[in-house]
Amino acid sequence: MWLRGVLDLCLLALLERGEAYGYELARRLEELGFGSVPGGSLYPALLRREKLGHLRAEWRAGEGGPGRKYYVLTDAGRDALAAESAAWRAFAAGVAAALDGVRA
Amino acid sequence: MRARTWLDELAHELTARGVPHAQVAGIVVETEAHLHEAAGDPLDTFGAPATYAGAVADALAADRVATAPGRVRVRARGLGKRHGRRAVLDGFDLDLRAGEAVLLMGANGRGKSTLLRILAGLDAPDRGKVEIDGSVGYAPQHGGLIDHLLPAEHFVLFGRPRGLDRRAAVQQGRRLAEQLGWDALAAPVAGALSGGTRQKLNVVLAALGEPDVLLLDEPYQGLDLESVQRFWDLLWDWRDAGRCALVASHAHDAIERADAVVEL
Numbered sequence: 001m002w003l004r005g006v007l008d009l010c011l012l013a014l015l016e017r018g019e020a021y022g023y024e025l026a027r028r029l030e031e032l033g034f035g036s037v038p039g040g041s042l043y044p045a046l047l048r049r050e051k052l053g054h055l056r057a058e059w060r061a062g063e064g065g066p067g068r069k070y071y072v073l074t075d076a077g078r079d080a081l082a083a084e085s086a087a088w089r090a091f092a093a094g095v096a097a098a099l100d101g102v103r104a
Numbered sequence: 105m106r107a108r109t110w111l112d113e114l115a116h117e118l119t120a121r122g123v124p125h126a127q128v129a130g131i132v133v134e135t136e137a138h139l140h141e142a143a144g145d146p147l148d149t150f151g152a153p154a155t156y157a158g159a160v161a162d163a164l165a166a167d168r169v170a171t172a173p174g175r176v177r178v179r180a181r182g183l184g185k186r187h188g189r190r191a192v193l194d195g196f197d198l199d200l201r202a203g204e205a206v207l208l209m210g211a212n213g214r215g216k217s218t219l220l221r222i223l224a225g226l227d228a229p230d231r232g233k234v235e236i237d238g239s240v241g242y243a244p245q246h247g248g249l250i251d252h253l254l255p256a257e258h259f260v261l262f263g264r265p266r267g268l269d270r271r272a273a274v275q276q277g278r279r280l281a282e283q284l285g286w287d288a289l290a291a292p293v294a295g296a297l298s299g300g301t302r303q304k305l306n307v308v309l310a311a312l313g314e315p316d317v318l319l320l321d322e323p324y325q326g327l328d329l330e331s332v333q334r335f336w337d338l339l340w341d342w343r344d345a346g347r348c349a350l351v352a353s354h355a356h357d358a359i360e361r362a363d364a365v366v367e368l
Contacts, residue, residue, distance in 0.1 A: 040151045044163035
């Protein structure tokens with residue numbers, strides 16, 4: 001189960017390394033060890049960030065298949081990524097401190 | 105399910121949710137591209153077309169922010185309430201403004217229902233005060249209905265003190281119910297309704313006569329996904345019209361649909 005805000009944040013982070021289309025992002029998240037990300041969560045998250053102006057979409061012709069929608073991080077998206085990753089690190093550090101000494 | 109059928113249904117569901125045609129086309133193509141590469145069953149990857157369409161419509165509504173909130177309709181200051189020796193509310197403050205749909209969150213027993221009852225005037229706080237500017241509609245979590253009366257008879261009964269005559273009450277009740285995807289005039293007496301439908305009736309009764317402040321206690325329980333989406337559409341129209349609502353729920357999807365979240 002994906003926590004909504006965390007998926008958003010990971011998507012912004014992946015897109016900071018360069019533009020990508022939906023399925024590509026799903027595959028990269030899987031490679032990072034998150035397991036398979038349902039498209040039902042992935043695309044609404046991308047759309048929301050596009051709406052907020054954090055992402056810009058560019059359509060390209062696909063190879064044989066239908067067209068592909070590439071997502072590009074905007075300046076506003078970079079700002080959001082900086083702010084949200086700082087908040088996440090502080091949060092994660094708190095959780096780690098709380099879990100310190102707990103047997104895994 | 106075959107991908108083509110699934111995509112057709114998706115397009116239909118998106119259109120039904122008011123997503124503009126140009127965007128529907130883009131979403132369908134993108135989804136199709138994903139299915140093409142992932143080579144999976146669309147139901148596994150995206151879920152039911154209606155569910156996915158609902159999530160997409162929500163995402164597109166993310167910027168549907170209320171017009172600047174208006175005057176304060178509900179002001180609570182320093183509310184305290186004890187149940188026996190346990191403090192349920194302790195120094196609670198709240199401003200609810202015209203044009204806001206606010207979510208009230210908190211685990212069971214944290215006082216959500218108590219707070220709504222106090223704001224509705226059903227209970228008195230032990231400490232603090234509540235000021236309400238305008239009329240109030242309230243939907244309780246349990247009860248609130250008269251089991252041997254038809255929904256239309258509820259409309260008449262609840263509409264009268266809010267200045268609606270018989271005809272206007274039935275008309276308005278039916279229209280509100282329709283917004284929730286429910287044909288109230290074809291329904292049996294309240295006692296024979298399912299839990300979700302009883303909640304819809306409670307929401308309609310609270311909204312009857314269009315009070316300035318709508319207080320809803322767990323209106324979600326027993327509602328299917330489509331009804332939840334319709335409920336929020338109704339609520340957004342409500343606050344866009346300059347009224348306000350406070351909704352107690354622990355449904356997490358409500359967090360991003362509400363204009364603000366208050367935690368207890």
